Amino acid sequence: MTARRARALRMRAQRLTDPARTLSELLRDVLAVQAQDVAAAGLAVRARTTGLCRADLRAALDRGDVVRTCALRGAVHLLHRDDAAWLVALLGPVNIARGRPRRLELGLTDELCERALGALREVLTEPLTRTALVDRLAGVGVALDPAGPAPSHLLAYAANRGVVCAGETTYRPLPDPDPGHRPGLPELARRYLRAYGPATVEDLAAWSGLPADRVGAEFPSAELVPGEHGWRLPTADAPALEDTVRLLGPFDTFLLGYRDRDLLLDPAHAPLVRTPGGAPAPHVVVDGRVHGTWRRRDGRVVVEQFGHIPVSELDVEVESVLAWS
Numbered sequence: 111m112t113a114r115r116a117r118a119l120r121m122r123a124q125r126l127t128d129p130a131r132t133l134s135e136l137l138r139d140v141l142a143v144q145a146q147d148v149a150a151a152g153l154a155v156r157a158r159t160t161g162l163c164r165a166d167l168r169a170a171l172d173r174g175d176v177v178r179t180c181a182l183r184g185a186v187h188l189l190h191r192d193d194a195a196w197l198v199a200l201l202g203p204v205n206i207a208r209g210r211p212r213r214l215e216l217g218l219t220d221e222l223c224e225r226a227l228g229a230l231r232e233v234l235t236e237p238l239t240r241t242a243l244v245d246r247l248a249g250v251g252v253a254l255d256p257a258g259p260a261p262s263h264l265l266a267y268a269a270n271r272g273v274v275c276a277g278e279t280t281y282r283p284l285p286d287p288d289p290g291h292r293p294g295l296p297e298l299a300r301r302y303l304r305a306y307g308p309a310t311v312e313d314l315a316a317w318s319g320l321p322a323d324r325v326g327a328e329f330p331s332a333e334l335v336p337g338e339h340g341w342r343l344p345t346a347d348a349p350a351l352e353d354t355v356r357l358l359g360p361f362d363t364f365l366l367g368y369r370d371r372d373l374l375l376d377p378a379h380a381p382l383v384r385t386p387g388g389a390p391a392p393h394v395v396v397d398g399r400v401h402g403t404w405r406r407r408d409g410r411v412v413v414e415q416f417g418h419i420p421v422s423e424l425d426v427e428v429e430s431v432l433a434w435s
Contacts, residue, residue: 113373114351116308116339117398120374122348123305124364125158126356126395133162133170137190140305142197144361145178146186148278153359153392155188156434164434171277174285179275180205180266183319186276195272195287200298202270204320209266216260223267226252230273237280240265295320295328300343303334306367307342316369339373351397355423357404357411357431358393365390365400375400379416394419 121127123139130136136158137143145151152164170176177194181187184205189197213223226247233246243265244256254260265281268274275284302314311329315322334341358364365371365383375383376399383400385391394402394413401417411428413419 111308111337111339113339114397115348116337116373118348118351119308119342120306120364121351121354121395121398123303123307124367126364127348127351127354129158129160131159131161133159133167133176134190137176137188137193140363141193141301142181142187142189142363144182144185144363144366145188147361148178150359150361151178151188152434153357153431154362156430157356157358157362168278174282177275177285178277179284180269182317184208184266184270191285192288192291194275194284196291196293197298198270198272198284199287199292200294201319202272205270206267208319209263209270213263213267216258216263218260218264218267222252223264226264227268227271227273230268231283234274234281234283237277237282239280243281295325296330299325299329300333303341303343305363308337308340309342309368310340310370313340313368313370317367353420353423354395354397355420355427356395357427358390358395360385360392361389362393364395365393374398376417382414382416394424396420 125136125139130139133155136155140158143151143154152167155162155167167176171178175191177189177191178186179189179194179198181189181197181201229247229250229252232250234243238246240261241256244254244261247254254264265274272284274281298318299314302317303309306313311326312322315325318325331341335344365374379400383391383393383403392404393400394404394415396417396419399417401419402413402415404411404413411431413424
């Protein structure tokens with residue numbers, strides 16, 4: 111498989127060349143959209159859908175059709191409500207173990223966290239802001255410093271235990287799981303390759319946050335097609351790319367979905383696309399390869415390019431970003 115075809119497959123898998131018409135359709139294909147920054151998540155949705163606006167995402171979060179909770183690598187993601195419970199059940203224990211040292215530093219002992227779960231079930235009878243939720247917890251004997259980091263870490267623990275999730279600005283109970291739907295790591299691998307393939311086992315481990323040895327042991331390779339750029343589903347196909355331009359925001363899954371990003375981003379340009387915190391800065395993708403960065407300034411979109419970017423296609427994307435805002 112050529113590098114160009116591999117990039118075309120990845121662009122199609124991410125719905126960047128074949129936009130979804132609904133949030134449900136999008137999340138069933140890409141599985142998860144990173145969303146610790148809700149505005150950045152909106153940009154990711156914009157680039158992968160057609161006919162939607164920010165209000166549609168907000169309404170889906172308010173209805174609970176889209177769930178915002180801790181998932182891959184312990185980071186907050188947008189998930190389809192049907193996927194939230196099984197992903198939390200699969201990934202939550204790993205995220206909880208990874209976060210335990212920091213919780214203990216903050217005085218969030220195992221006993222306190224367990225007691226807090228019962229308190230959360232008691233007080234979370236309606237969507238609540240973090241401030242209101244911390245106040246209600248204090249009223250039932252779980253006192254936290256509202257100005258410190260402890261509430262965030264406790265709520266992350268509760269999210270990874272499947273007790274709470276978040277809307278745009280509020281917390282609510284996680285939707286009840288379907289007792290007959292408990293997929294494991296092989297299903298996660300299939301869903302990952304549907305959204306990111308071709309990709310490697312190492313890419314899946316880095317994206318999911320699961321231990322690499324476990325991912326390798328449970329990877330369903332017998333069902334998949336191997337290639338120079340990783341594994342893919344047998345039915346994966348994509349049309350040729352022809353000056354397809356997408357403006358992607360910070361934390362976008364297009365780059366975060368892989369351990370090895372060299373196919374998508376020239377290593378010489380990687381420092382230009384990295385924020386001080388290490389996450390990808392807003393970037394311009396042309397035919398599956400990063401050709402520049404962008405930012406908003408004075409109501410405009412300013413692009414810094416280090417590769418060819420077709421002007422007419424860029425203008426269409428800029429208009430779309432400004433309209434979404």
